[in-house]
Amino acid sequence: KVLRLPDGIRVGEKVFHTSGLRGVYETAKAKCVQAGGVLASPRNADENHALLEIVKSHNVNAVLGINDIQTEGTFRYPSGETVAFTNWGKNEPNDAGGEDCVEMIGNGLWNDFPCNGERLIVSAM
Template sequence: MNYLWALSWLVLGRVWSQSTSPASCRCEEKANTCPFIGGIPGNSGPPGPPGEKGDQAHLFPSGKSVDGKIFKTDGSQGSYEASKATCFQAGGQLASPRSSAENAAVQQIVSRHNKAAYLGMNDIQTEGTFMYINGSEVRYTNWANEEPNNAGGKEDCIEIYLDGKWNDRSCTERRLIVCEF
């Protein structure tokens, strides 16, 4: 037993002398490779504060902020499904105005780009019952005159015109992608 005790002090002394000798170890220069004697890990500390939410401004530089939502576009276009996927990949969803102020923000973006955009609502499940992407029923609307009309029986998505009015439209056409974050 005394032999093990003496050996452990000898090893400890050797490691200590190597790790504290400036000539033999400069942790900064050796990427923290200095020898050390590891012990039993301690308890974990309390979790740190949450980080800030990432900024999507680099993906969508042109936007409007209303009621805590930010509506943005990068000027690209896509079908309804492609637009939904693009917004989801950027950490948002397809613009889904729930008030006249939010609708006005989206309208300003489409007007600036001179292109209609899909909104994040459709009546794919039940004709005539428009639902948001999350499954809740649409309460706020801003339909153009005589809309929605399901022309040709193939208009299940909603587009917003340059004047802010809505039209039901086929989901396969290409429209400006406007996301909300």
């Protein structure tokens, strides 16, 4: 089901890829669109696990496309569609001090964090 590639990982019909660069959410989103893809948003457990492999190999948390910038507490993909699959850590999302972006941490769980924080950029094609 999952095939590792030299510079990315294929899971089902999707390919996650990183150049190893970091950026804030807006920069990350723009770079992925420039590359012809979208900012990674795992939509099921298999995709979450595939993205986790990239996070672990770079040892840097990845910024997801998912965010609650538009409406606090309502998490959406960049398309505006509300999320179905989530993988929040315990007590997350907590909007601690105002956190509207989402990262994957080294155990595959998700945390909301401030959108001005730089994280690993991973595209989905």
